[in-house]
Amino acid sequence: MTFYGPVGPLSGKTTLTVVVWLLCWVALHLALRKREVEGRRVVTASLVLIGLGLGLVGTFPMFFQAFSPVK
Structure with missing residues (x-):
């Protein structure tokens, strides 16, 4: 998973990690937006x-x- 050649495979790992983190953030927001926590x-x-x-x-x-x- 190389998205940017000079960086190598680290670019794919970090990009994928950020995308997964954002998806989790959105899922938690949708699940908890109308609840008192x-x-x-x-x-x-x-x-x-x-x-x-x-x-x-x-x-x-x-x-x-x-x-x-x-x-």
């Missing part, structure tokens, strides 16, 4: 998802070695 539940769910994401990223050696005191 409790803020506390949204914040809690967001923090849990962020924690899970950081937990996953933290398992990659390139990430945790960057913070290691031993080089």
Whole structure:
């Protein structure tokens, strides 16, 4: 998936990611536009998802070695 030659396949990956993100944003807007949403539940769910994401990223050696005191 190369959309721009000098960038290579990264251009396709980032473009596809942004398109999927926008589609999800539109779907959530349409699903929740006429509902009252409790803020506390949204914040809690967001923090849990962020924690899970950081937990996953933290398992990659390139990430945790960057913070290691031993080089």
